[in-house]
Amino acid sequence: MTTAISVSGLVKTFGQTRALDGLDLTVRTGEVHGFLGPNGSGKSTTIRVLLGLLRADAGEVRLLGGDPWADATSLHRRLAYVPGDVSLWPNLSGGEVIDLLGRLRGGLNQTRRDELLERFDLDPTKKGRTYSKGNRQKVALVAALSSDVELLVLDEPTSGLDPLMESVFQECVTEERERGRTVLLSSHILAEVETLCERVSIIRLGRTVETGTLAELRHLTRTSIAAELAGPPTGLAEHPGVHDLKIDGNQARFDVDTQQLDAVLRELTRVGVRSLTSQPPTLEELFLRHYEGDLAGNGRHAAGVRS
Amino acid sequence: MTTTAVPAQARAAVTAQRDGFAGTGALVRLALRRDRIVATLWVLLFVVMAAGSASASAELFPTVESRVRAATAINDAPATLALYGRVFDPTSLGAVSLIKLGAFGAALVALVSIFMVVRHTRAEEESGRLELIGSAVVGRYATLSAALLLSVATSLALALLTALALIGSGLPAAGALAFGLAWAGAGIAFAAVGALAAQVTESARTANGIGAAVLAAAYLLRAAGDASGVDTSTWLSWLSPIGWAQQVRPFAGDRWWVLTYLLVFAVLVAVAAYALVARRDHGAGLLAQRPGPERAARRLSSPLALALRLHRGSLTGWLVGMALGGLIVGSIASQIGEIADNDQFRDMITKLGGQRGLTDAFLSAEMAIIGVIVAAYGISATLRLRAEETGGRAEPLLATGVGRLRWAASHLTVALVGSALLAAVLGLFAGFAHGAAVDDFGQIGRVLVAALVQLPAVWVLVGITVAVFGLAPGLVLAGWAALVVFLLLGQFGEILNLPAGLMDLSPFSHTPRLPGGDLTLTPLVVLTAIAAVLMVAGLAGFRRRDLSTS
Numbered sequence: 001m002t003t004a005i006s007v008s009g010l011v012k013t014f015g016q017t018r019a020l021d022g023l024d025l026t027v028r029t030g031e032v033h034g035f036l037g038p039n040g041s042g043k044s045t046t047i048r049v050l051l052g053l054l055r056a057d058a059g060e061v062r063l064l065g066g067d068p069w070a071d072a073t074s075l076h077r078r079l080a081y082v083p084g085d086v087s088l089w090p091n092l093s094g095g096e097v098i099d100l101l102g103r104l105r106g107g108l109n110q111t112r113r114d115e116l117l118e119r120f121d122l123d124p125t126k127k128g129r130t131y132s133k134g135n136r137q138k139v140a141l142v143a144a145l146s147s148d149v150e151l152l153v154l155d156e157p158t159s160g161l162d163p164l165m166e167s168v169f170q171e172c173v174t175e176e177r178e179r180g181r182t183v184l185l186s187s188h189i190l191a192e193v194e195t196l197c198e199r200v201s202i203i204r205l206g207r208t209v210e211t212g213t214l215a216e217l218r219h220l221t222r223t224s225i226a227a228e229l230a231g232p233p234t235g236l237a238e239h240p241g242v243h244d245l246k247i248d249g250n251q252a253r254f255d256v257d258t259q260q261l262d263a264v265l266r267e268l269t270r271v272g273v274r275s276l277t278s279q280p281p282t283l284e285e286l287f288l289r290h291y292e293g294d295l296a297g298n299g300r301h302a303a304g305v306r307s
Numbered sequence: 308m309t310t311t312a313v314p315a316q317a318r319a320a321v322t323a324q325r326d327g328f329a330g331t332g333a334l335v336r337l338a339l340r341r342d343r344i345v346a347t348l349w350v351l352l353f354v355v356m357a358a359g360s361a362s363a364s365a366e367l368f369p370t371v372e373s374r375v376r377a378a379t380a381i382n383d384a385p386a387t388l389a390l391y392g393r394v395f396d397p398t399s400l401g402a403v404s405l406i407k408l409g410a411f412g413a414a415l416v417a418l419v420s421i422f423m424v425v426r427h428t429r430a431e432e433e434s435g436r437l438e439l440i441g442s443a444v445v446g447r448y449a450t451l452s453a454a455l456l457l458s459v460a461t462s463l464a465l466a467l468l469t470a471l472a473l474i475g476s477g478l479p480a481a482g483a484l485a486f487g488l489a490w491a492g493a494g495i496a497f498a499a500v501g502a503l504a505a506q507v508t509e510s511a512r513t514a515n516g517i518g519a520a521v522l523a524a525a526y527l528l529r530a531a532g533d534a535s536g537v538d539t540s541t542w543l544s545w546l547s548p549i550g551w552a553q554q555v556r557p558f559a560g561d562r563w564w565v566l567t568y569l570l571v572f573a574v575l576v577a578v579a580a581y582a583l584v585a586r587r588d589h590g591a592g593l594l595a596q597r598p599g600p601e602r603a604a605r606r607l608s609s610p611l612a613l614a615l616r617l618h619r620g621s622l623t624g625w626l627v628g629m630a631l632g633g634l635i636v637g638s639i640a641s642q643i644g645e646i647a648d649n650d651q652f653r654d655m656i657t658k659l660g661g662q663r664g665l666t667d668a669f670l671s672a673e674m675a676i677i678g679v680i681v682a683a684y685g686i687s688a689t690l691r692l693r694a695e696e697t698g699g700r701a702e703p704l705l706a707t708g709v710g711r712l713r714w715a716a717s718h719l720t721v722a723l724v725g726s727a728l729l730a731a732v733l734g735l736f737a738g739f740a741h742g743a744a745v746d747d748f749g750q751i752g753r754v755l756v757a758a759l760v761q762l763p764a765v766w767v768l769v770g771i772t773v774a775v776f777g778l779a780p781g782l783v784l785a786g787w788a789a790l791v792v793f794l795l796l797g798q799f800g801e802i803l804n805l806p807a808g809l810m811d812l813s814p815f816s817h818t819p820r821l822p823g824g825d826l827t828l829t830p831l832v833v834l835t836a837i838a839a840v841l842m843v844a845g846l847a848g849f850r851r852r853d854l855s856t857s
Contacts, residue, residue, distance in 0.1 A: 049703075051706045052705075053854040054854065054856075072705075072710065072711075076706055076708050083703060088700070089613075091617075095600060095603065096599060096600060096602070099607065099608075100608065101704075103607075103611070104608070104708055104709050105708055110334040124601045124602075125601050126599070127597075127599050129433065140703065153706075278324075
């Protein structure tokens with residue numbers, strides 16, 4: 001499997017602020033890669049370096065086999081970008097912007113353009129200044145999705161969309177994946193990332209703290225168990241993999257380190273299981289586990305960092 | 308029931324009225340915070356201009372005879388009457404020395420006022436920042452009131468400081484105050500015009516344009532009125548707020564009562580603006596937004612095509628203005644010959660810069676002014692690059708197959724070709740009007756060349772702007788600063804006896820004085836080369852630097 005994006009040890013400073021501090025990121029060709037991190041953690045800065053809009057201070061950055069700074073123009077013909085905050089020209093209609101951006105990327109699929117306008121329920125005749133945030137985002141999305149490109153770089157593309165449009169967006173990205181396109185999706189919306197992404201990278205303070213498939217990441221965290229047993233549960237409280245144990249008669253609720261799941265289930269079956277529900281860890285729990293510890297520190301550090 | 312309901316309703320109405328202004332104080336403080344440097348700078352600029360002009364003229368016209376001679380020269384020529392207005396008291400030092408800054412200065416103050424009010428009302432609304440503020444405890448009228456209060460306060464501060472500076476230069480106190488208040492009156496009147504324009508359209512750019520167009524019309528009205536009246540100004544001048552500012556007649560009778568015209572005008576226009584604010588939706592204007600095309604035209608497929616589209620409106624406006632300006636300049640030029648029997652005027656205009664013929668001297672002086680105006684267009688068109696960048700609209704373009712140079716070159720091309728078009732249109736129309744009046748269409752070529760030789764100096768200013776954009780984007784307003792410095796060097800350099808080396812810094816000082824002078828190619832080639840070097844340096848810097856992002 002080839003690599004669409006590979007970043008290692010990326011550093012970018014703005015004056016005194018170190019926005020990216022040795023960031024690593026690998027996106028394989030053909031995958032939808034989730035790029036997670038709180039506000040100000042450096043997601044947009046990373047994307048702008050990948051697009052050659054900002055110059056890396058240190059580190060290795062490769063995009064579609066090229067150098068994003070030196071080969072910007074030729075690489076850009078092979079990708080489409082949706083910024084997190086879309087600004088449009090006030091006196092150009094949405095349709096004009098879609099066509100212009102498509103042409104500047106080297107071509108636009110007209111059938112797909114019209115189909116997407118329909119699906120996103122977007123009026124292309126309105127002028128840029130009259131669109132709402134969500135509709136400005138739709139303009140950029142339609143322009144990106146109707147271009148025939150290898151790589152889609154989407155920076156929080158759904159932050160202004162309603163739930164209906166959000167699900168249209170998810171359908172579209174799934175279709176792109178089926179067509180074999182690579183997608184880098186920066187997002188806050190964890191359900192969206194869980195649905196769409198095979199692999200995710202979580203960054204914090206300009207550094208990658210976790211990367212892998214969702215299954216791999218889940219493996220590192222805890223599963224919630226609720227069980228009704230034949231008798232009073234024993235041996236659970238002492239087990240090193242069990243956390244937050246609550247016992248109510250024959251009922252037990254607890255979280256278990258996923259690696260210890262097998263051993264703990266043996267303890268339960270020893271007593272006898274009447275019913276059992278288990279919940280795999282959500283991405284949200286994964287995400288919060290990485291940030292809870294340094295919410296305060298993050299706020300201090302991230303002051304002045306461009307998001 | 309009804310007996311208690313009526314006062315309650317009335318009370319509610321009064322409360323609603325008062326609530327409409329809630330938050331005005333906080334918004335005034337916000338505006339002061341945002342404008343503290345810019346507003347201070349422009350107030351000081353005007354004060355320095357007035358004081359510099361007054362003290363320089365005191366040496367130039369020491370005797371009553373010298374003043375009467377200069378005043379007669381101005382009052383006898385329709386061209387200078389149209390440009391500056393009438394000297395109402397030829398014996399008064401203040402009236403003679405400040406004639407160039409009376410109507411013209413008032414118009415500049417008015418222009419700054421329009422921009423200031425629009426910047427704090429429609430521009431805020433268009434950017435979406437006002438929505439956040441409007442959701443706080445801020446009344447419907449608060450934004451407009453804060454913007455108006457700010458410009459009234461700035462105008463009054465300007466009046467006071469100008470008056471003090473003029474008194475310091477040795478002019479009588481009453482006249483100095485009248486002069487300052489005439490400026491302030493124009494500022495306040497056009498602040499109201501700006502407020503009204505901001506309600507009419509959804510775009511701040513268009514609002515500025517409407518305000519500036521009203522101002523231009525006011526200036527033209529008084530120009531026509533002043534030029535046509537032989538002894539007294541005609542009724543046309545009395546239709547114009549700028550005409551009223553002149554009719555205060557500082558240092559020549561100090562007619563304070565004319566200031567009430569300006570005030571009443573300001574109040575009436577402001578009331579109209581308030582009425583519109585109360586009736587319209589947030590973000591909406593009076594002029595409805597028309598839908599655009601569903602698909603882009605085939606030719607809208609390159610950065611240059613986009614740049615042309617973005618500059619189309621403003622360039623068209625400038626071209627129309629230049630055509631009108633050309634017609635006015637050309638037809639005034641032909642009248643110069645008719646009053647050539649006035650020796651003093653002949654002396655003055657010949658001294659002012661020409662080598663041969665009065666008409667040529669007048670035309671070449673006008674062309675120098677045109678050069679500065681075209682440079683202002685060049686700078687503002689070039690600054691579009693920075694506005695697109697910081698507005699986040701360059702980012703999606705530069706993430707397509709468009710390279711940085713190609714993108715920057717698109718707006719730069721419009722700035723360079725656009726300024727050339729403006730000069731050419733002005734030259735053609737001025738040449739045509741002049742040629743038609745003197746029945747010699749050979750004049751068209753001469754006047755056209757005179758307009759076109761201004762371009763290398765214009766391009767140097769475009770070059771300075773590009774260089775700053777590429778190398779030090781935070782200081783991008785340096786382009787405007789350079790223009791102001793060059794303008795001041797040209798206007799006051801000789802009067803203040805500045806060293807020649809300093810005055811030579813201005814590219815305009817190297818432009819051949821045509822028609823009438825010699826067409827020397829060397830300075831034109833050198834200026835063009837300097838402009839090219841500056842642009843190359845700026846573009847190279849832009850290729851290397853980070854894109855500024857919001």
